[in-house]
Amino acid sequence: MPTTSPAPAEAPGGDAQPPRGEPGAAAVLGRPAAGAFVAPALLLIAAFLVFPALWTLYLGLTDYRLTGAAAVNPSFVGLDNYTQALSDPQFRNSLVVTALFVFGSAVIGQTFLGFALAWTMRDWRSPLRSVVEVLVIVAWILPGSVVAFLWIAFLDGQSGTLNALLGGVDTEWLLETPLLAVIVFNTWRGTAFSMLLYGAALSAVPPSHLETARLAGASAFQQLRDVVLPTIRGHILTSLLLISLWTFNDFTPYLLTRGGPNFRTDVLPVFIFRNAISSGQLGYGAAISTVVLGVNLVIALFYLRLLRERT
């Protein structure tokens, strides 16, 4: 149930929040001092986040171009770019592809795999755990271009590693199942974050609670459902929020497929790149970027709302 608490939705746990109405840091330091402490942060946020966002909003209302006369003297075109986007079947296609990509790789793939790894390894003390963790993290920290090259080699039809392992198969995965391929790729690439976050969260579940549940005869599934998940709910939502936003803005599929074949992996960042940069329509690209910004805000608000709900 939503509450109207003005307290900031503090991530994980939730037990440590100050009771409502308690004076915050401002009361201890005094308003001017507190203001002085946050001013540098606010300035940086204004310069690097708020200003570019407003600038994008403005550019989206113009016919600004990369080259040509409109690069010097863009003119104001109102909402033309937005109406153009709404009537553009390529844009609608991109929206659907992006939704599937985010849902498949972030919400389903990374969250489930990350949690499964963290849950499976929660009591391991063997070096195997370190080995698995290092491997997962390596997938996360390698540069995107390197990883993309490895995956192209892995999925290649004639000489790819995957088909060699399967034996006697020559499926061109990036052509036959392109969206699934980039979803699996992104899951592989981004699972480390979820695994680390859930690993930390699981170690915060009080062992006594689990012990009590075990003594009461709860099965492993019941312990997970009734003890673990309610305790780490905040972690789950925080993780979902972050990886949904990252995935929504992820450009890496371009390195594997360039949005193809025939736009089947044409996620919004690739769509924006093609229209804004390759074809030079910076204004149109900015309008789509504004839409993406709006969708990101909606995603963020949705999760924050869930985080505030206390059951």
Add this chain to the structure above:
Amino acid sequence: MTLKLQANAVKGGKNATEASWLQDWVIPNFQKLMADQGKQVTVQYAGTGADDEDVKTQLALDLRTGGGPDVFTPDGPWVGEFAQAGFLKPLDEVVGSEVNDWDGWSQIPRPVTGIVEFEGKRYGIPVGTDGRVLFFNKQLFARAGLPTNWQPKSWDEVLQAGRQLKARLPDVTPIQINAGTAMGEATTAQGFIPLLYGTGKNLIDGGKWLGDTPETQAVLGFYQQLYGQDLGDARLQLRADGRDRSFAQFADDKIAVLLEGDYFWRSVINPDGGLAPMKDRDQAVGWALIPARQPGGGLNGQDFVSLSGGAGRVINPNTKAPKEAWELLKFLNSKEALTNWVQREPRITSRTDVNQANLKDPLLSFISRRVLPITATRPGSAVYPQVSLAIQTATENVAAGRSDAREAAGRLGAAIAKAVGADNVTGAS
């Protein structure tokens, strides 16, 4: 003093010969020449080996922020776009009126200087020009019972040869004609536009851009026949690295016919340092003019058509050393320098004196004798990239089987109308 020289050429990669010519010959010799005149000039080479679109984006962004290399190498059509945006200024404004006194101008024929001109003003010196033809594998043609001096006279004859190749050589892709967004400008320049010229129209006809017209429908219809009947491998057109793969497959005797420019001959299948070297290139590869849809049906009533482009070298208006940059530009295009380049790798330079003395390569002399007289160029305008993207999208949808030619032409017309304004398009849209 340091000058930065940019070209989309890198040793061991794209345009490798140009890169080694620039780095091993031009730069040391230019620095020596300057030193002899008592000037200490260092030239720093800033080469890339990327797709042209990416290089263009990088240059546009660099120039927009007041930076960029002192001397760089834009593709011809970019000159107009950059000039309109103020990223480039006429040569005599950047350097001074002495540019008009260069003795090299008299060696560059009129149509070729046009490559780096915009609204009648010179923006740089052209590097050279090129032409597009149908390359074919003579050995595969012989095995399929087709003549090794093949010269189709209509689109139907091209498709007919494709069907015969497909029937006799099931393991070979008969004809590959670029389509799709992954290939970028290659789709437009080595696919759609040469075919469009074969219908008798240019992209801009009578002052208006072509939209959904019988001609664009015919071109997309040709694509539909080609890829719908599996005479070409549509998957090559859809994948990210399709163009490189098509090069490799042609070099590997897996593609019989490929529409490409002389770049393909010089820099891709060149047995000496090409991207996909073909040891028996000189014996195995033949070429034919691109036929019009039917004889006499091409641009200006021609039987055969082609498209030409070419790059130029220009001076960045932001340069701090315009005089030295001009010295470098002159040196790059001197008879001595271009002769050294064509001795490393035959190509059609902008200078007649160099071409006459050195053009012994059979394909290049074919292009300069038979193709250049019938060729045409792309419009250099800021909306062109957007039109080009619409064309790439339309051909991709047809090659992938998502749309038929009529539907794709309808969408192409609508997209072009959006790009250039509904009043500037012909055809219902």
